[in-house]
Amino acid sequence: MAELTIKEAQNKVDQWIKTHGVRYFNELTNMTILTEEVGELARVMARTYGEQSFKESDKTYNLPDEMADVLWVLLCLANQTGVDLTAAFEKNLEKKTNRDKERHKNNSKINGNG
Numbered sequence: 001m002a003e004l005t006i007k008e009a010q011n012k013v014d015q016w017i018k019t020h021g022v023r024y025f026n027e028l029t030n031m032t033i034l035t036e037e038v039g040e041l042a043r044v045m046a047r048t049y050g051e052q053s054f055k056e057s058d059k060t061y062n063l064p065d066e067m068a069d070v071l072w073v074l075l076c077l078a079n080q081t082g083v084d085l086t087a088a089f090e091k092n093l094e095k096k097t098n099r100d101k102e103r104h105k106n107n108s109k110i111n112g113n114g
Helices: 006-020 027-048 056-060 063-081 085-100
Strands: none
Touching: 006 063, 006 085, 027 056, 027 063, 063 085
16 A cells, blocks of 8 residues: 555545535534544553553554544644645644754753763
8 A cells, every 4th residue: 555645645534524524524623523532542542551551441442543533633624724734744844853953962851861
């Protein structure tokens, strides 16, 4: 299977919504759904990597699926607000590089020199 670009993912979500989803939920609804999905991801992370144990009802959750749910709703929000996530990501990476190119190297809390 060929790798999927962010742009292609945005297009696939848009096509799915138009074909199967009838229409996008409004932006505020999708923002709430995104928050819900991030919470579900947090639940799996807390139980898999944190100190909480899984309850019987948690056993249907799986990490890749929860991450994909977060990505799906984020792609929906990008589509409906006109955000090109490829361009936004590239700009954000440049911002982080300019701002933080030495910051983390000089952070004794994470680089082991402290």
